[in-house]
Every structure is written in C-alpha cells, then in structure tokens.
Amino acid sequence: MAKRHVIQYFLELENTYIEMQDTVKELQQLASEGKVEESTYLDAKKDIDVIKENYDRVAYIMFLFNKPNRKSKEEDEVNKKWYDYLKTSSKEAVVDESKDALAHFKKMVEELKENDWERFC
Numbered sequence: 001m002a003k004r005h006v007i008q009y010f011l012e013l014e015n016t017y018i019e020m021q022d023t024v025k026e027l028q029q030l031a032s033e034g035k036v037e038e039s040t041y042l043d044a045k046k047d048i049d050v051i052k053e054n055y056d057r058v059a060y061i062m063f064l065f066n067k068p069n070r071k072s073k074e075e076d077e078v079n080k081k082w083y084d085y086l087k088t089s090s091k092e093a094v095v096d097e098s099k100d101a102l103a104h105f106k107k108m109v110e111e112l113k114e115n116d117w118e119r120f121c
Helices: 003-032 038-065 073-086 091-120
Strands: none
C-alpha cells in the first residue's frame, strides 16, 4: 500500500468520524431533553467506541508517516504492538465496521427523534 492510499484511507475514516461527531451532538441534545434512556446510551457508546478506535488506529499510522526517523526502544515496542494489532484486520473490514457502527448510531438517534414526535401526536 502506497502512502497516498493510506492518506485516502485515513480521509475516509476521518469523514466517518466527523459525521459521528455531528450525530453525537444530536444525541446530546436529545439527552439534555431527557429523551435518552441508559440502554440507548450504552448502545450508542459501543458504536462510538468502534468508530473512535478505528480512527485512532489510522491516525497513529499517519503520525508515524510524518514523524522524523529517530527511534527509541519504547517506540519500537509500541510500533510492533500497533503493527500486530493492525494486521488482524483488512482495511475494508475496518472501514465497513466504522460505517456500520455509524449507520446503527444514526438510526438510533433518528428513532429517538421519531419517538419524541409520536409522544406529541
């Protein structure tokens, strides 16, 4: 995989992350109005964690691409752990996992909005 492919991959995950942040703002608004139950919050947290973890993983790779070549023993150990963690998933699987989590999260927020509308009818 060339560096430009990694950058494109990162931008794709970054867009998912930004979209998730917008949806979190909607969820916070609903929570401040008392429309979010604890079980819904916990389900949303699982989806958010998946998206955040995938974004953090690739953001760390981008950090490694752009840092100077000087290394320490601690950095070598951290890099090896990240590499071992990354090679367990394909890039398509990670993107799909993030998109699925975002879709589920957005659906949950939309259902909360619809349920509120039904209460007033």
